[in-house]
Amino acid sequence: MNEVEGGPPRRKRGRPTADERLQRRDDIIDAAVRLFVGTGFEQVTLDDIAAEAHVTKRTIYGYIGDRTEIFLAAVERLRERTLHAGHHVDESLVHVAEGVVLTLHSDEAVGLHRLMIAEARRFPDLARRFYEEGPQSYIAALQQLLPDHDRARAEALFELLLGESHRQRLLGLRGAPDAAAARVQAKAALAAVGLASGHPGGSD
Template sequence: MTGKRGRPSAAERLERHERVVDVVIRMLIDHGYDAVTFDRISAEAHVAKRTLYADFGDRSGLVRAAVRRQHPTDPSAGDLRAAAIEIIAHLLSDEAIGIHRAIIAAADAALAAEFYDEGPARAQRILADRIPDPDAAPILFAALLGEPHRRRLLGLSEAPDAAQVEAHVDATLALLELGPVRRAHSD
């Protein structure tokens, strides 16, 4: 073996973490939750199982890391509109829809609870920090996801582009009187 010896640098650890999460996401999307095993992830990500256990703890830790990637990590950054756009763009992406489908198919209550805490509940906390009544965050979140998310989960529509996400967020915020009414300019 011709690799360097010693502890990896912070950059190397971050690259390894991202590589592992990429593999977990691909496994979830392509093969479902049952495919996410330490043996398979170790082999595909070229990371020792011992390192995976140290970094992620267990299989749920691997899945939590994949779910976390779907949400903004800095709840203090950006206004309501910017946060909503980022959340919705991620949650309507092919990657997020694939993960959501895998979690539903797993039919595991504990996994579903962890998914909810790391996903929807986290997004709602981010939104709650930006609205006058934080208790209304679940309503805002439901309105933002609503029909577009349902259609994506069922495979009835493609992932929206940036302009479609922005238009949907703007319409939702205007409807709920949480943002200005934005109209498309016609030339």
């Protein structure tokens, strides 16, 4: 028998489950982010990432791709964790606004943003894709949630959700906000563009 008496049955070796594949992918991205933020994009090799994640380069290619795709996967993962669909407009706009504040002021997001600023001149295509997968995607998502779908209003809202606090975060002058602080900043940003509590022209 393959089972140990008195213990849980052992899962037969074989193809990893969907959850195991997601965890492995996250582990690779986590390892890469640590290296990118700590060392710089150009200095980090796939061998470095493989060693940090305790996998082979073949595994990295199979799960994600090359170094550029890993960096962009980290940006995409942050976005996917922030933007949630399936809510009504008056609920999801507030929810997403708070999520944007929390996510983009987080250590991981700030580290990637600093890195991209430092590497943009040497890697202009990566900078372009970073903007498309990051800020541009957030703005587009906010635009879809706005009652009037106004692009200019969405851009203004996005800028306010980052605000001066994000500049201070990039400079290392303040820590990441907690959930309560993120809610206050999100509500203030919404009110500034006439969307207090997520309603056009509304109030708390």
